[in-house]
Amino acid sequence: MKVRIVIDSTADIRPELRERFSIVPLTIHFGEQEYVDGVDIDHRKFYEMLVESDVMPTTSQATPAAFDKVFGEAVARGETVVALTIASELSGTYQSAVIAAAEYPGRVFVVDSRTAAIGTGILAELALRLADRGMEAEDIARRLTEERDNVCVVAMLDTLEYLKRGGRISKTVAFAGGLLSIKPVAAIKNGEILILGKARGSKQGNNLLVQQIEAAGGVDFRKPVLLGYTGMSDTLLEKYVEDSRALWAESETELKRVIIGSVIGTHAGPGAVAAAFFRKTN
Numbered sequence: 001m002k003v004r005i006v007i008d009s010t011a012d013i014r015p016e017l018r019e020r021f022s023i024v025p026l027t028i029h030f031g032e033q034e035y036v037d038g039v040d041i042d043h044r045k046f047y048e049m050l051v052e053s054d055v056m057p058t059t060s061q062a063t064p065a066a067f068d069k070v071f072g073e074a075v076a077r078g079e080t081v082v083a084l085t086i087a088s089e090l091s092g093t094y095q096s097a098v099i100a101a102a103e104y105p106g107r108v109f110v111v112d113s114r115t116a117a118i119g120t121g122i123l124a125e126l127a128l129r130l131a132d133r134g135m136e137a138e139d140i141a142r143r144l145t146e147e148r149d150n151v152c153v154v155a156m157l158d159t160l161e162y163l164k165r166g167g168r169i170s171k172t173v174a175f176a177g178g179l180l181s182i183k184p185v186a187a188i189k190n191g192e193i194l195i196l197g198k199a200r201g202s203k204q205g206n207n208l209l210v211q212q213i214e215a216a217g218g219v220d221f222r223k224p225v226l227l228g229y230t231g232m233s234d235t236l237l238e239k240y241v242e243d244s245r246a247l248w249a250e251s252e253t254e255l256k257r258v259i260i261g262s263v264i265g266t267h268a269g270p271g272a273v274a275a276a277f278f279r280k281t282n
Contacts, residue, residue, distance in 0.1 A: 003131040003140060004074040006083040008062050008093050009037040010263045011113075011120035012228060014256050020128055022070045026093065027060040028262050043259040047231050047270055050162075057266050061092040067100035071108050080137035081108040084124050084144065088112045089191030090263065109141035111148070115188050117264040118228040118276035119153040125224040126278075147223075150278045152216045153188040154196070155228075155264075156209045158236065158271025185209050186268075193267060206243045209275070213247060217279040221251050225277045228260040231270025240273045 007013070009025040025037045028046065030053050035041035037059070041049075050057065067083065074081050083101065088094040094112045101108040113120040123144055130140045183199045185208045199208045219225060229237040237257060241248065248255055260274060268274075 001136075002077075002079045003135075003137045004077075004079040004081045005124060005127045005131060006067070006070055006074070006081055006097075007120065007124050008085050008097075010059075010086040010091070010093075010116055010261055011084070011124050012118045012226070012258045012261050013121045013124055014226070014258060017125065017128065021124065022074065024062045024066050024070055024093075024097075026062050026091070029058045029060065031055045037262065043261055043265075044232060046262050046265065047259075050265065051270060056162075057262060059091070059263060059266075062096050064096045064099040067097045068103065071100055071104055075104055075107050082127055082131075082137050082140045082144070083108060083110045084113055084120060084127060085110065086116045086120060086263065087114045087188070087191030089114075090116055107137075109137050111141050111144045113144075113151075114148050114191050115151050115153055115276075116191075117153065117188075117260050118226045118258065118274060119151050119188055121258070122224040122226050122276045122278065123148060123151060125226075129224075147278065150220070150281055151276065152213070152279050153274060153276045154209055154212045154216075155186050155268060155272050155274035156199075156206065156240070157184045157186060157268050159269050162267055162269030183208075185212060187212065188264075193264075206240050209240065209273075210244045210247055213244075213275060213277070217281070219247070219250070220278040220280045223278040225251065225255065225275070227255055227257040228274040228276065229257065230260045230265045230268050230272040230274075236271055237273040 006022045028035045028037050083097045085094040085097050097110045101110045113123050185196045187194050197208050
């Protein structure tokens with residue numbers, strides 16, 4: 001029986017894999033303006049508006065009805081479903097998927113990724129690999145639940161401005177950080193965005209980012225790895241990859257990269273670079 005992998009629109013995935021997923025969109029709000037994520041607004045337009053707008057964008061969770069439509073269509077085709085969502089701590093989207101899945105017992109299995117953006121993206125790519133190997137939906141869901149604890153997402157922010165706008169730091173801290181060229185290094189852990197450290201300038205920030213990846217236990221290159229950036233240019237990401245070349249030396253394939261979407265981009269602002277990977281385990 002074919003397995004259908006369903007994700008929500010906050011999962012950042014490689015463009016060449018997009019057609020292999022069914023995607024349930026969230027809604028993005030800029031003040032009174034409302035956009036369907038991935039339909040009315042793409043990542044590039046989002047960052048254009050983020051820079052130009054005086055208001056912080058917000059997102060509305062995907063609805064049970066939106067999931068039910070996708071689940072129903074898949075089941076009608078004789079497929080079973082694995083639905084992977086953004087962390088339940090960051091959105092009610094997971095609960096919407098659970099409500100919709102209750103109508104399809106034994107056919108639809110929902111997994112809370114406990115992460116977001118490129119973190120959910122590498123879990124989704126792993127799900128595809130498992131489905132391609134012939135694994136059943138229930139077993140894929142179980143495996144993703146086990147593997148999500150090994151997912152690491154670390155990022156270096158270029159500015160403190162958007163953390164200030166979102167109320168995560170004070171105006172005084174943001175102002176002082178701007179004067180000192182502070183580059184925060186952040187992570188997503190158990191569905192929460194955490195500041196791990198602060199560096200003076202991009203070079204120190206890159207070093208701190210490398211240190212955090214090494215502290216996580218290193219990268220398991222047998223599983224998906226994804227780099228990401230926010231904003232309109234990947235110049236800072238290119239610099240990071242060059243500065244941390246030794247970290248990626250074990251990779252036998254080209255490092256894949258994507259533009260990071262709205263959920264993380266709202267708080268990070270443009271100019272952030274990030275890496276999502278599975279930590280090495282015994």
